[in-house]
Every structure is written in C-alpha cells, then in structure tokens.
Amino acid sequence: MPPDSVSRFRRFARAVTTEVGALDQSFLGRGRPLGAARVLNAIGQGTGDVAEIRAYLRLDSGLMSRLLRGLEGEGLIEMQPHPEDARRRIAALTPAGRREFDAYETLSNDRARALLARHPDPEALLAAMDMVATALSPDSVRLSESDPRSPEARYCLGEYYAELARRFDTGFDVSLSRDPEAGDMVRPRGSFLLAQSDGLPLGCVGLKGQGGAVAEVKRLWVSPSARGLGLARRLMAAVESVAQDLGIATLRLDTNSALPEAVALYRRSGWHEIPRFNDDPYPDIFFEKSL
Amino acid sequence: MPPDSVSRFRRFARAVTTEVGALDQSFLGRGRPLGAARVLNAIGQGTGDVAEIRAYLRLDSGLMSRLLRGLEGEGLIEMQPHPEDARRRIAALTPAGRREFDAYETLSNDRARALLARHPDPEALLAAMDMVATALSPDSVRLSESDPRSPEARYCLGEYYAELARRFDTGFDVSLSRDPEAGDMVRPRGSFLLAQSDGLPLGCVGLKGQGGAVAEVKRLWVSPSARGLGLARRLMAAVESVAQDLGIATLRLDTNSALPEAVALYRRSGWHEIPRFNDDPYPDIFFEKSL
DNA sequence: CATGGTATCTGACTTTAGTCAGACACTTCC
DNA sequence: GGAAGTGTCTGACTAAAGTCAGATACCATG
Known part of the structure; x- marks a missing residue:
C-alpha cells in the first residue's frame, strides 16, 4: 500500500493512542482508579466548579457525585458552596490534594521531558505537535x-x-x-x-x-x-x-x-x-x- | 505562563486525548463494547493469529478467549487451527465480519478525511503527524x-x-x-x-x-x-x-x-x-x- | 408564592474490563 | 518417552464504569 493521506493519518492515530494508553497506565500506579485521577486533575487545573468538570469529562451526575465523595473521603478535596448559586458546588484541593495533584503532574511532565529529550530536534517536534494540536481543536x-x-x-x-x-x-x-x-x-x-x-x-x-x-x-x-x-x-x-x-x-x-x-x-x-x-x-x- | 516545551507537549496531549476519546465514542455507536470492536479491528488488519492480537492489545488470555467467543457468536469471525501448531488458533472474518470491520474502517477514515479536508495545508499537517508518530514510536x-x-x-x-x-x-x-x-x-x-x-x-x-x-x-x-x-x-x-x-x-x-x-x-x-x-x-x- | 427548571445526591442496578488458578492439549527438548 | 513449557479455554471472582429513576434543595419567573 502506498502511504496515502488516510493511512498516514491513521498511523499517527495508532501511535498517539498507544502513548495516551501508556500515560493512563502510569496514572494507575498511584493506587486510584482512572476516573478519580481524572477528576482530581480537572480540579487542580481549572475552576473546581462541579458542573464544568462534569461537562469537560462527560460524566454522569451520579458517577461524578460518587467520585467527588471518594476524593473527599481521601482528604484530597473540600467541597464549598457556590457563592452565587447555592445549588452548585465548588471543589478545592486540600494541601494533601495539592501534593497528590502535583504527583500526577510530575508523571505527565516527566513523560513529556523524556520524549523531548530523546528526540534529535525537539523544537521541530514541538512545532509539529503545535500544528497537530491546533488542527485537532481549531475552534x-x-x-x-x-x-x-x-x-x-x-x-x-x-x-x-x-x-x-x-x-x-x-x-x-x-x-x-x-x-x-x-x-x-x-x-x-x-x-x-x-x-x-x-x-x-x-x-x-x-x-x-x-x-x-x-x-x-x-x-x-x-x-x-x-x-x-x-x-x-x-x-x-x-x-x-x-x-x-x-x-x-x-x-x-x-x-x-x-x-x-x-x-x-x-x-x-x-x-x-x-x-x-x-x-x-x-x-x-x-x-x-x-x- | 510562557509556552515552555513541557506545556506545549501537554497541550498536544490534551488535544489528541480528546480526539482519541471521540473516536472511541463513535466506535461504541455500533452497539458493541470497545474491547470487542478492538479485537475485530485487529483481526481485520492483521494475521488473525490469536497470540499476536493478544500481545498487541495486551489482553489477558481469559478475556481474549471470551471476546473471541462473543464475536464468533455474532457470526463475525470463524476460528481455525494454526497449520503448524495445533495449540494456536487463527481468527478469520466471515463475510458479515468483513462488512462490520469495513464499517469501523469507514468511521476512522471519514474522521481522518474530515480533519484533513478542513485544514488549509494537509500535506504540512501530515508531515507533522509523521514526525510525531515517528517520535512516539522510534523503536x-x-x-x-x-x-x-x-x-x-x-x-x-x-x-x-x-x-x-x-x-x-x-x-x-x-x-x-x-x-x-x-x-x-x-x-x-x-x-x-x-x-x-x-x-x-x-x-x-x-x-x-x-x-x-x-x-x-x-x-x-x-x-x-x-x-x-x-x-x-x-x-x-x-x-x-x-x-x-x-x-x-x-x-x-x-x-x-x-x-x-x-x-x-x-x-x-x-x-x-x-x-x-x-x-x-x-x-x-x-x-x-x-x- | 406557586410553577417549572436546574444542580446535585442517593440507591439500585447493569455492563465492561480485568484477574487468577487450574484444566487441557499440544510442542520442544533432553 | 518423559519433563518442562506453551497457547488456549473455563469458571469464579473483583473492580470500575456507566445508567436510571427518584429525592432534595435551590433558582427564576410570572
């Protein structure tokens, strides 16, 4: 088969699927299911607004509720009422949660650094990644x-x-x-x-x-x-x-x-x-x- | 935050994670769990040798066996003994399995084509993807x-x-x-x-x-x-x-x-x-x- | 202040994924 | 030919993910 556009694209898709899967695996190493780890990461990155996280991770409200309670039980987050709408809730990292979040960040960052370090031309690779990322999310x-x-x-x-x-x-x-x-x-x-x-x-x-x-x-x-x-x-x-x-x-x-x-x-x-x-x-x- | 290497890399990771997730979602539309869909795709792509697929998808032998039986029950694959080693088995697509496999292929290909079509410079994008894919799997x-x-x-x-x-x-x-x-x-x-x-x-x-x-x-x-x-x-x-x-x-x-x-x-x-x-x-x- | 709508929680599920030990048939190597 | 090893299958599990129908408390509107 000659390398037509679609098969080149799909080779790319296979490679990144493997990479994404490997990162997920490494996240499991911290003894927490992936769903909980993802929620913790979302809280650390963004606003902590439950509805926003739920939309971002596409989680069912029931599942979300349980995952939050799990993290709260571990002492990693604290729930606060939304200042303007008492129905909503905001999750915030506790100091222990911040440490745990940082540990996940370190996993991601080390992976990124390792991959960039073993490439002969990191700047060219990053430019390629920028182009791909922009193409995948042009809006x-x-x-x-x-x-x-x-x-x-x-x-x-x-x-x-x-x-x-x-x-x-x-x-x-x-x-x-x-x-x-x-x-x-x-x-x-x-x-x-x-x-x-x-x-x-x-x-x-x-x-x-x-x-x-x-x-x-x-x-x-x-x-x-x-x-x-x-x-x-x-x-x-x-x-x-x-x-x-x-x-x-x-x-x-x-x-x-x-x-x-x-x-x-x-x-x-x-x-x-x-x-x-x-x-x-x-x-x-x-x-x-x-x- | 200035766009240092690691955050550029991670922007890329977020973008492709979203894309990979969306493709998985679209695969679910065919009423079959992701695991079974992945096995069907692997059979369609490659040799059909059970051990090979198992290594590629990193599946437990028990799980693999059940997934194969499920696909066989749907009439999508047929199992044959390996010509040289009677312990091993080979999975082959039936005509119905081929149709189902093609449907998954079409989902992937359409996605690829749509993304390439809306990009101003598909050749540059593909070159970037080639570089990223090679960097992610240099071995x-x-x-x-x-x-x-x-x-x-x-x-x-x-x-x-x-x-x-x-x-x-x-x-x-x-x-x-x-x-x-x-x-x-x-x-x-x-x-x-x-x-x-x-x-x-x-x-x-x-x-x-x-x-x-x-x-x-x-x-x-x-x-x-x-x-x-x-x-x-x-x-x-x-x-x-x-x-x-x-x-x-x-x-x-x-x-x-x-x-x-x-x-x-x-x-x-x-x-x-x-x-x-x-x-x-x-x-x-x-x-x-x-x- | 009643109505309809929204955000979250709860309990009772089902499905999917993944694990493990043992069974069985076969191959390889001494 | 026997011992050790391999590939697959089976049954019995656990964990994780996802679904759904209320319940509850709150908000916005007339």
Whole structure:
C-alpha cells in the first residue's frame, strides 16, 4: 500500500493512542482508579466548579457525585458552596490534594521531558505537535487583550522578530526599527491582542496610539503552526473593533513587500495604500483605513 | 505562563486525548463494547493469529478467549487451527465480519478525511503527524528488502528526486542521471532496502550490482520526519551486510557536496574519497569502501 | 408564592474490563 | 518417552464504569 493521506493519518492515530494508553497506565500506579485521577486533575487545573468538570469529562451526575465523595473521603478535596448559586458546588484541593495533584503532574511532565529529550530536534517536534494540536481543536483559538509585556506577548514578539530576520535579505535588527513603547499599546492609548489556543500563544497584533484620532497597527504575527486558519483576519477585525471603541477614526500601518501574504490581506480587507509616513528603514509599503 | 516545551507537549496531549476519546465514542455507536470492536479491528488488519492480537492489545488470555467467543457468536469471525501448531488458533472474518470491520474502517477514515479536508495545508499537517508518530514510536522502524518497483519504494524514490531538485541550485532531472535499471537492484545482482514504521516508508537505499565484485550504493534517502534517528547509518550498515552476502568485495558511491550530511556520514563510517568514476552530471564527490 | 427548571445526591442496578488458578492439549527438548 | 513449557479455554471472582429513576434543595419567573 502506498502511504496515502488516510493511512498516514491513521498511523499517527495508532501511535498517539498507544502513548495516551501508556500515560493512563502510569496514572494507575498511584493506587486510584482512572476516573478519580481524572477528576482530581480537572480540579487542580481549572475552576473546581462541579458542573464544568462534569461537562469537560462527560460524566454522569451520579458517577461524578460518587467520585467527588471518594476524593473527599481521601482528604484530597473540600467541597464549598457556590457563592452565587447555592445549588452548585465548588471543589478545592486540600494541601494533601495539592501534593497528590502535583504527583500526577510530575508523571505527565516527566513523560513529556523524556520524549523531548530523546528526540534529535525537539523544537521541530514541538512545532509539529503545535500544528497537530491546533488542527485537532481549531475552534478553540481565543482572542484576548493582554499587556504587551506579558510572557505570552513577549513570546509572540520574539517569534515575530525572528521571522522578520529570516524573511528580510538584510536581516532585521529590532533596535533599528521604531520599537513602540509598550505604554503606547495599552489602554487607553492603544491595545495589544493575543490569539491563544489552550494557553499556547498563536498570534498577536498591536494597536499603537498617542491619544489622537489616528493610530497605528503594529506587530501582526501568526504562528506557522496556525497559518491558513484565518487567524490574521480575525486579529485584524478585532483590532479594528478595539480602535473604534477607543474613538480612533483612522488606522495606519507599515509593512514590507517581502511579506506578500500580509499585503494581500490588507488589500482584501479594505485598506488602501498611502505614501510613506515614517522613516523606518524596514517598511516599504504603507496602508491606511478609515473606520 | 510562557509556552515552555513541557506545556506545549501537554497541550498536544490534551488535544489528541480528546480526539482519541471521540473516536472511541463513535466506535461504541455500533452497539458493541470497545474491547470487542478492538479485537475485530485487529483481526481485520492483521494475521488473525490469536497470540499476536493478544500481545498487541495486551489482553489477558481469559478475556481474549471470551471476546473471541462473543464475536464468533455474532457470526463475525470463524476460528481455525494454526497449520503448524495445533495449540494456536487463527481468527478469520466471515463475510458479515468483513462488512462490520469495513464499517469501523469507514468511521476512522471519514474522521481522518474530515480533519484533513478542513485544514488549509494537509500535506504540512501530515508531515507533522509523521514526525510525531515517528517520535512516539522510534523503536518501530524496521528495515526490509523490497522490490524497487513496489509502491513503497516508488514513494521513497519520488521523495528522493523531489528533494534533490530542491537542494541542487540547478534542479534535478532524473532522465539526465544514470537511472539504474530496477533489475540491477534486485537479487542476485543487487538489492533494495526500505525502512518502514508501521507501514509508512521512512527511508531507502539501493545496491546496484552487475554480477561482479564491485557494486554501487545508490538512492540513500531518509524522510525529513525521521532524520536524526540514525536511520541513514542503519540503512548503510544493512546494505553493506547485504553486499557481503552477495559476495561483493568493493562498494562505491557518488554523491554531491550539496548534501553535506550524507558526505559526513560516509566519512564517519569508513568510506574514503576516490576520483570520479562516472560521467553523471550531478555528483561531484566519489567514495569507495572495501568490505 | 406557586410553577417549572436546574444542580446535585442517593440507591439500585447493569455492563465492561480485568484477574487468577487450574484444566487441557499440544510442542520442544533432553 | 518423559519433563518442562506453551497457547488456549473455563469458571469464579473483583473492580470500575456507566445508567436510571427518584429525592432534595435551590433558582427564576410570572
């Protein structure tokens, strides 16, 4: 059989099924059935809201109730009433529960580290995993406003600069570009938007304002593992809507013809070319859009 | 939290766990417990040898026996004695079993197709999946002798030519190169080795002989998704051992300095450079090794 | 404040998965 | 040919997972 798409996909499915099964096995080593371990993990990760966990793990209410009682009996969790709705309940880890949760985390993390360590090119493997994870859960990409100095934002900007350096024949040196002050990309003057899927930053865009009716769109970047999903378009639409919110009438941006996808996107979405409006050495095309 | 390696890995793990779970759910739709469905699928895929299936699915002999009886009772399989060992048994699908097996296959395949279809770049996604699958099961790469005209071999050669075309500034045209007759790479004159993991071809190498004491190593290729795992070295070691088997005393090969990894590998493994021994336009370095 | 809807709990189940010891027929090796 | 080992089957279990029909307490609405 030649390796057609479907059988390649299914080889992948077999490999990950084995891996997932092996992780489950290792979870059993802590003397607790898998169902209880999963609930404990969900509580440690998230809100502890019983209904939410139940929806996430797709558990019957009866089963859920019993599993919670089991964990409570072990002294790992404590149940509290929901502050706004006395029918609901919130589970919280006790110190012992936190220790047990950490032990499960360690199992997962060690497995991850071991697998990455024995691979010749961990960064390439992670990039592949990012792409697969994004493809498997494409609906989960969420946009949010963020401080441009947050770790996630810094990560995106770092990737953005690295990509510019690769794309420009002359390389790219941040210090030569007019690096906007982070304060210009924070409300009320501007904003900074992040696209994230399950915690992983996949893209960003900045809105740099000076308090006037004109602002600049900067730092539009989408991770290679998430390209083609329309994320850039979503980011641009979101940043325009934030700009309107801030009372901005005109948006500008500069870009480079070495980034043809970006240029095409701007043209498609109502931007028109204008003459150079700064003396930054890197851009060679300039756009404007009235809101 | 910045996206460190481990949390990227674990995002991937969450995404595939969800996907695996969803596929299991869809399998349940056929009114048969998962255990029985898995056994039926294993029988449809492979040999039907009970011991083999039991090892693959890690099932207790008692459980296995009951699951088989259940499938037999449904009229989906028939048990036959093993021709060489009367203790062992072989399971074979009945026509009804084949239909049921196909229904499960369709569920999996449709899922795969749907996911690939909604992705903007299916080939990139598949390459990522290949890399992940190979990383998750690195021990499973098996070398085997194959006909160079088999579909798997053709696939490898096609990838090999495409890669040469990318790597050479001048491009690469197979017809200009001295394309060996497939017959020269078949025993007794030569051989062709494939590296495969779970059915997916990951690499190849050819041994081209003319019946004399000198033969040529050709077409060494390793898939990008499996590089760095020492596969090229394994292929070269295997081809040398086949050559000894065939009574060949001296091996030669030609290559190009645009492929520095290959050149380094040859130097590391006991080959020494010799003068040009053909007038093929592409190679510019020539090696020899005595066995 | 009555009504319908919601979140969780309880008890009484069934099904599935997994374990273990022993039986049996066969193979392998001395 | 006998001893040790192997592959499968059987019966008797346990544990885990999942289902379902109330019960109970609470919320939202008119």
